[in-house]
Amino acid sequence: MSLMLAEIREQPDIIMRVANQADRAVRVLADEVRRRAPRLAVLAARGTSDHAAIYGKYLMEINNAIPVALADCSVFTIYKADIDLREALVIGVSQSGQAQDVSEYLARSRKLGALTAAITNEPNSPITRVVDHTLLCGAGTEKAVAATKTYTATLALFYLLSWMIAGDDGAQDRLRYLAEQMRALIGRSDEITESVERYRYMQFAAIVSRGINYATALEIALKLAETSYVGVRGYSAADFLHGPIATIHEGDPCMLIAPPGKAYESVLDLARKLRDKRAEIIVLSSESNILDLATARVDVREVVDEQLSPMLYVAAGQLFAERLSVVRGHNPDQPRGLSKVTSTF
C-alpha cells in the first residue's frame, strides 16, 4: 500500500481527533475573534493549503459575515506594501509550517496590528513563532509528498473555528458524524475507484464544481496533477462557462463534484451542457439526476451537510488520484519534480 493511501485512510480518525481535542485552542481563538470583531479576514497560503483557505473563506463569509481576502503574499514579500490590517484577522496555513512567504506575510500583518493565527501540522515550526495563535492539525507526520490528511484536518479546523465564532456548539458533533461517513466511503474504495482504468492514457482533464466545493475541485485537480502528471485544472462552474468550456470537445474528460446542496443545480446544469458536447463526464455525487448523465459514475452514497461535503468528496478524489497513479505505473509517493516543502519568497 502506498503511503498516500495509508494516509488517506487515516483521515476519519484525524477528523475525530480534531473534533475531540482541538476544540480548546480553537475556542480561545474564536473567543478573541468575537471580542475583537475584525472588519475582515485575510488567509495566506500556497498550493494545497490555499485550497483549504478557499474553503475557509466561504465558511467565514457565510457563517460569520466577515469578508475574507486571500493574500497575494508577493504584495508583502516582493512589493513591501503597507496594507492597513489593524482590524483584520490574518490566518496563515502551512502544513509544514515552513512556507517562508506565508510566515513573512503573518509577521508583517502582526506588526501592522492584525490578530494573527497559524494552522499547521508541525508544532514549533517557523510559522508558529510569528503568530498570536496556533491551531494544530494533529495529523501525525505526513510522509507522502501529496498532502491528504493535513488538508482535511485543516478543513476540519476551519469548520470548528467558523462555527465557534458563530457561537454554535454543534460543530464537534457534526464533524464526528462526517468522520463516520468518510470512514464508510473509504471502506468502499474499490467501488469509488472502479472506473479508474479507463483513464490510463488520459492526458488532461477539467475538474469542476461550484460554491464551497470549488476548493474540492482545485484540490482534486492538484492531487491528479501531482501523482499522475496529468494536465488537469480545477474550475468553478461559473468561471468554466466563461471560456474554458470552449476547449472541451467530444470525449474530453470532465470530472464534476456534485454533492447535494445549494450549489448542486449549477453543477447539474453544467453536466447537461457537457452531455450535449458529448464530453466524457466523471460524476462524484449521491444524486441520481446527475449520476445518470455520467459516462463514469462515482457513487458517493454517504450524505452530509453541504459545508461538510468538501471533506467527504475530497477523500473520494484522493482515492481516485492515488489509484490512477498506480494504474498508470507511477509511484504516488514519489512525485517527480516535487518536494514536501516548497520555498517561495
Add this chain to the structure above:
Amino acid sequence: MSLMLAEIREQPDIIMRVANQADRAVRVLADEVRRRAPRLAVLAARGTSDHAAIYGKYLMEINNAIPVALADCSVFTIYKADIDLREALVIGVSQSGQAQDVSEYLARSRKLGALTAAITNEPNSPITRVVDHTLLCGAGTEKAVAATKTYTATLALFYLLSWMIAGDDGAQDRLRYLAEQMRALIGRSDEITESVERYRYMQFAAIVSRGINYATALEIALKLAETSYVGVRGYSAADFLHGPIATIHEGDPCMLIAPPGKAYESVLDLARKLRDKRAEIIVLSSESNILDLATARVDVREVVDEQLSPMLYVAAGQLFAERLSVVRGHNPDQPRGLSKVTSTF
C-alpha cells in the same frame, strides 16, 4: 484581418482616451474613496474581468494600503450570506454590464452599506443601475468574442483610480507613455508572433508569471484557451512550484511573462528550473538574461514601469493568441461553445 486583431490594434488609442477623458469620473470616485477611507475593497468579476480585478487588487494593496478581496459571488447568489460590508468599497467589473451574479453582488453590497462602483464598457447596462459610481471603458463596441480592448481599458481605469486615490497626479501622463509603447509593440506584431508556427500542434501549455503580472498569465492563458482550444492555464510562479511543475516534462511548453521589475528574479529562477527539465520555454521579456534561456524568444523591446507592464505584455500575448488561432486553422472571432455574454447565477 480578424475582428480580434483589429481590436487588439485599437488598444493604444483607447488607453489614450482613458487617460484623457475618463479622469473626471475616476476623480469623483477617488475623492469619495479618500473621504470614506474604506477598511477594505471587494472586487467582483468573472472570466477576463476577474483577471482585471486581480490587477486591481495588487494596485490597491500596494499603492493605497487597502486590503482587497476578490468576491466569490456565490456567497451572495447561492448562499444568501450577509457579509458586513459597511466600510467596504465594492467594485464590480463586467465589460457587457450584464453579468448577473456581479450585478447581484453589487446590489446586495450597496444594501449592506458598501460604497459601490461598476467598471463596464456599456453605458446604461444593468450593472450601472445598481451602483453609486460607474467608470466607462469607452472602448467602443467589442465585436470579437475574445475580449481584448475592454480588458486593457479596465486595467487603465484601475491604474488611474489607484493613483488618484493615492493623490498622485502623474498617472495620466504615465498611461499616455504606456499607450505609445504599446503602439510600438503592436507595430512589431510580425516579430512578436514570429515563432507561432512552432505551436501548430501544441495540445497544452502553462503560462506563468509572478506578482502583478499573475493577472497577465491568467489572461493570456484564457485567450489561448478561447481561440485555439489549447488546454492551457495560467499560474503564479510561486504556486506553480507547489505542484503543477511536476506535470512538466521534456518539451512541454511553458510561456513565461517576464517584464523587468520586482517580480522578475522569481520568474528568472523558474526559467532556470524549467531549462533543467528541458521544457520548451517561450519567454516574453525585454531582458536578455531570461531571453537567453528561451526556446522561443518574444522580444519585448519596449520597457515600462512594472505596474504598467500588464497592459503592454498582455498585448503581446493577445497578438500571439490571435496568430496561433489563425495558424491552427481556426477563426479567432468565432470561438466554439462561447458567447459574448455569459450568464451565471
